[in-house]
Amino acid sequence: MSTASLNIPLRRSAQRSTAEPALIRWTLVGVAVLFLALFLFLPLAAVFGQAFERGVGAYFAALRDPDAWSAIRLTLLTAGIVVPLNMVFGVAMAWAVAKFEFRGKSVLITLIDLPFAVSPVISGLIYVLLFGLQGWFGPWLLEHNIRIMYAVPAIVLATAFVTCPLVARELIPLMQAQGTEEEEAAVVLGARGWQTFFRVTLPNIKWGLLYGVILCNARAMGEFGAVSVVSGHIRGLTNTMTLHVEILYNEYNFVGAFAVASLLTFLALVTLGAKSLVGWKPGRRADKSSAEAAQDNPPAPPEAGVRAGTA
Amino acid sequence: MSIEARNITKTFGAFTALRDVTLEVRTGELVALLGPSGSGKTTLLRIIAGLEIPDCGSILFHGEDATDRRVQERRVGFVFQHYALFRHMTVFDNVAFGLRVMPRRIRPTRDEIRARVQKLLALVQLDFLANRYPSQLSGGQRQRVALARALAVEPKVLLLDEPFGALDAKVRQELRRWLRRLHEEINVTGVLVTHDQEEALEVADRVVVMNAGRIEQVGTPEEVFHHPATEFVMHFLGHVNVFHGRVEGDKAFFGALELEYPNGASTGSLAVRGFVRPHDLEIDLQPGETTLLEGTIAHLNAAGPQVKMELLTVMGEIIHVETTQERYRALNLARGQRVFVRPREIKVFLGNRSG
Numbered sequence: 001m002s003t004a005s006l007n008i009p010l011r012r013s014a015q016r017s018t019a020e021p022a023l024i025r026w027t028l029v030g031v032a033v034l035f036l037a038l039f040l041f042l043p044l045a046a047v048f049g050q051a052f053e054r055g056v057g058a059y060f061a062a063l064r065d066p067d068a069w070s071a072i073r074l075t076l077l078t079a080g081i082v083v084p085l086n087m088v089f090g091v092a093m094a095w096a097v098a099k100f101e102f103r104g105k106s107v108l109i110t111l112i113d114l115p116f117a118v119s120p121v122i123s124g125l126i127y128v129l130l131f132g133l134q135g136w137f138g139p140w141l142l143e144h145n146i147r148i149m150y151a152v153p154a155i156v157l158a159t160a161f162v163t164c165p166l167v168a169r170e171l172i173p174l175m176q177a178q179g180t181e182e183e184e185a186a187v188v189l190g191a192r193g194w195q196t197f198f199r200v201t202l203p204n205i206k207w208g209l210l211y212g213v214i215l216c217n218a219r220a221m222g223e224f225g226a227v228s229v230v231s232g233h234i235r236g237l238t239n240t241m242t243l244h245v246e247i248l249y250n251e252y253n254f255v256g257a258f259a260v261a262s263l264l265t266f267l268a269l270v271t272l273g274a275k276s277l278v279g280w281k282p283g284r285r286a287d288k289s290s291a292e293a294a295q296d297n298p299p300a301p302p303e304a305g306v307r308a309g310t311a
Numbered sequence: 312m313s314i315e316a317r318n319i320t321k322t323f324g325a326f327t328a329l330r331d332v333t334l335e336v337r338t339g340e341l342v343a344l345l346g347p348s349g350s351g352k353t354t355l356l357r358i359i360a361g362l363e364i365p366d367c368g369s370i371l372f373h374g375e376d377a378t379d380r381r382v383q384e385r386r387v388g389f390v391f392q393h394y395a396l397f398r399h400m401t402v403f404d405n406v407a408f409g410l411r412v413m414p415r416r417i418r419p420t421r422d423e424i425r426a427r428v429q430k431l432l433a434l435v436q437l438d439f440l441a442n443r444y445p446s447q448l449s450g451g452q453r454q455r456v457a458l459a460r461a462l463a464v465e466p467k468v469l470l471l472d473e474p475f476g477a478l479d480a481k482v483r484q485e486l487r488r489w490l491r492r493l494h495e496e497i498n499v500t501g502v503l504v505t506h507d508q509e510e511a512l513e514v515a516d517r518v519v520v521m522n523a524g525r526i527e528q529v530g531t532p533e534e535v536f537h538h539p540a541t542e543f544v545m546h547f548l549g550h551v552n553v554f555h556g557r558v559e560g561d562k563a564f565f566g567a568l569e570l571e572y573p574n575g576a577s578t579g580s581l582a583v584r585g586f587v588r589p590h591d592l593e594i595d596l597q598p599g600e601t602t603l604l605e606g607t608i609a610h611l612n613a614a615g616p617q618v619k620m621e622l623l624t625v626m627g628e629i630i631h632v633e634t635t636q637e638r639y640r641a642l643n644l645a646r647g648q649r650v651f652v653r654p655r656e657i658k659v660f661l662g663n664r665s666g
Contacts, residue, residue: 181395184362185457187382188389189409189464199412203399 047265050258062259070236071244071260074155078227078240079220082160086216090167091209095201097168098175099183109172112165124158124229150232155240158226163219170212171205178204210278218271221264312373312467312500313338314359319368321354328354329365330524338373341494341501343515345508347547350521352504353472359502360470361385372468385468388461388499392473394453396445402456403441406431409464431459434493451482458490462497469494471503475510483507487514508548512536520544542660545586552592552630554585554603554657563659568603570657585657589633590617595651596642602651606630611646613639620644622652 020028052059062068096102097109115123129135131148141148148154182204186196202209224242231238239247241264248257314336321329329351336342344352357363359370361382369378377385397405406428410419419427432438435455445453454474461469474490475483491514494501505511511518512532520527520535520543528540539545556565558581563572565585595602606622609629618639620632632652634644644650 181391181393182397185389185391185395185397185460186408186412188360188362188387189412189460190383190386191408191412192383195412199408200397203397 044265047258047262050254051262053258054255058255059259059262062253062256063263065256067236067239068244068248068256068260071239071241072263074152074239075221075241075264077152078156078159079217081156082163082220083213083217085160086164086167087209087213089164090171090212090216091202091205093168094171094175094205097172098178099180112168114165115162116165120162120223120225121229123161124226126161127154127158127226127230149230150234150238152238154230155227155238158230159220159223162223162226163216166216166219167209167212170208170215174205174208175201207278211275214271214275214278218268218275221267221271313371314468314500314502315371315374316355316359317369317371319355319358319365319370321351321358321363321365327524329358331368332524332526333368334519334526334529336500336502338500339498340516341491341503341514343503343505343511343518344521345505345511345518345547346521346527347506349523351524352506352519352521355521356470356472356502356504359468360387360389362389386464386466388464388466388469390454390457390461390469390471390474392476394445394450394457396453396457396460398445401442401444402432402437402448403428405445405456406460406463408460413464427463428459431463434462435459449482450478451486454478454486458493462499467499469499469501471501473504473506476505476507483510490514512548520547522547539658542584542586545658545660550589550631552587552589554587556583556585556659557581558583558659558661563657565603565657568601568654572659581661583659583661585659587654587657589619589631591655592630592632592634593653593655594620594632594634594638594642594644595653598651599653601653603654604630605649605651608644608646608648608650611644618644622650 063072093108093112097105128149130137131141131154132138133142133149135149138149148157182200183196186200191199222242223240224246227240228243228246231240231243233239233243233247235247241260245257245261245264248254248260316332316334319329319332320327332351332355334355344355346352354363358365361377361380365378369376371377372380372385397408400408407424410424410427413419429438429441432441435458437452437455437459440448440452440456445456448456458474471490475486478486487510503511503514512535515532517529518532518535519529522543528535528544530538530540535544536548539548545551554565556563558564558572559579561572563570563583563585592603598605604624606624608620609623610621612619613636616636617633618636620634622630622632624630630652642650
């Protein structure tokens with residue numbers, strides 16, 4: 001009807017009122033670029049520069065080192081376990097919070113953020129307190145010959161704890177905004193619980209979910225503090241990539257340290273690339289909700305990148 | 312299939328949405344639940360669908376208790392106010408959804424599903440949009456898709472929750488007539504929730520007027536409009552002027568006007584309120600035997616089938632009058648003119664009784 005004729009003047013006036021003079025615009029852009037160059041691109045370039053300082057041969061030799069290789073495998077294994085785990089948990093959590101009303105919901109929402117609120121080192125210490133030799137379950141575990149601390153289980157647990165809010169945090173606002181009407185429509189049409197979930201709920205959140213999974217993966221691979229406390233730093237056994245970088249660095253093996261660091265950085269960059277691809281796609285499909293959700297958590301991915309680069 | 316709600320009560324926390332509501336909807340009938348927001352009409356509809364569980368009372372489908380039946384098993388068609396279309400599916404997939412989620416043993420084949428969906432899309436006149444996504448449709452088109460989707464599973468009961476509430480006036484009117492025709496064509500039992508009295512009166516076979524969790528009146532559109540049972544119904548169905556008067560014996564007095572009131576209070580004098588619709592007031596240039604009051608025309612609007620006027624009485628009150636174009640021209644009415652008002656009918660409510 002008359003919407004077309006209404007839209008044009010509206011858009012024009014919006015342009016006029018928000019547009020700044022060119023000088024201000026370019027100053028702002030310049031400041032932002034300078035900042036990024038100093039604090040992001042320079043370190044990034046330094047990592048790769050250092051890694052290749054002794055040539056490509058030394059670089060690949062450092063990566064082929066058995067300890068380095070074992071660290072890479074451990075990191076991938078940890079991420080491989082933690083990410084699916086948190087994906088299931090995150091969806092379940094967001095589902096419960098967004099679609100149902102129950103007592104203690106606000107307490108639960110606050111609890112989700114706990115891993116973000118406490119320092120990762122303390123997260124690691126929690127597991128020492130629980131499963132360490134002097135811990136609550138330590139003696140019992142020793143008796144039954146179950147190794148959790150200073151072994152793969154503890155690394156997985158600590159990483160899972162630190163990264164568990166990421167998927168849920170991503171999905172809760174999205175699912176809350178979408179409401180329950182579509183699910184109700186599905187149920188009235190005869191769909192059972194799982195049919196409703198797989199045919200209606202999941203397709204509606206898939207971009208947000210993918211985004212959360214990518215963030216979760218970046219954080220899982222880059223995690224240092226919590227893992228450092230629980231891993232025991234056993235070379236070739238319980239060293240993740242981040243820990244291995246630290247050890248090599250402390251031994252003045254700069255090429256080795258930066259080679260592994262560059263690999264970690266590369267993984268982070270791939271993750272960021274995948275993330276922006278996901279963020280870009282829903283925008284084109286006019287699915288604004290994912291894009292809005294994306295704005296919810298902007299500091300996390302750069303942090304993961306910096307962490308990986310400077311470890 | 313008939314629907315029966317028996318003694319339904321539903322509370323949400325401290326808020327009582329329905330208080331002991333009993334209602335019967337006969338097979339093939341289209342009933343409108345009409346009331347202001349918060350009157351409990353949507354809650355009643357959702358309880359019938361199984362989307363809400365009543366605190367007490369029971370729902371019967373075709374005489375059988377269905378209170379404990381799950382939503383999926385009730386096989387009702389439900390049309391939501393904001394369409395609730397599956398946004399990631401095409402129009403075709405939306406309509407096919409109910410058929411595709413059926414258990415395998417009763418699910419139609421792919422070809423049958425395609426045929427049925429296409430037939431339904433033709434019925435709602437949207438077959439050319441089968442491959443579009445909901446976001447590419449207008450509001451009216453979306454609501455028609457939602458209706459086709461609800462009808463796909465061949466429900467015996469069709470429940471509509473303010474189906475046209477989010478649409479603009481012209482589309483709403485078209486869809487209203489279209490729904491009326493559709494209902495005659497497919498002959499399902501229908502319950503329509505609306506806060507728009509015009510919609511209820513135009514579409515429904517019977518109207519249920521609700522207020523504050525209770526049913527005020529059930530009747531045909533004519534009955535509720537011309538013979539409102541309570542003051543609330545009188546107020547809710549269109550404009551009304553209120554006059555203060557009293558009842559003594561079998562007579563009612565409004566100012567100088569004396570009326571027969573055969574069912575009046577037998578003893579003493581009772582203060583009452585009389586209700587007159589704007590079109591039940593007649594304008595005269597000279598005072599007559601049945602003149603109620605006099606006033607000046609403060610505002611006059613002749614654009615429309617009826618001429619609408621606001622009269623300012625000597626007491627400083629505003630009353631609304633509607634008269635025909637013929638009478639308006641015959642009396643040569645104009646703003647500022649002094650006129651006399653004569654009621655054709657005054658409704659007086661004593662307790663719950665109308666007179």
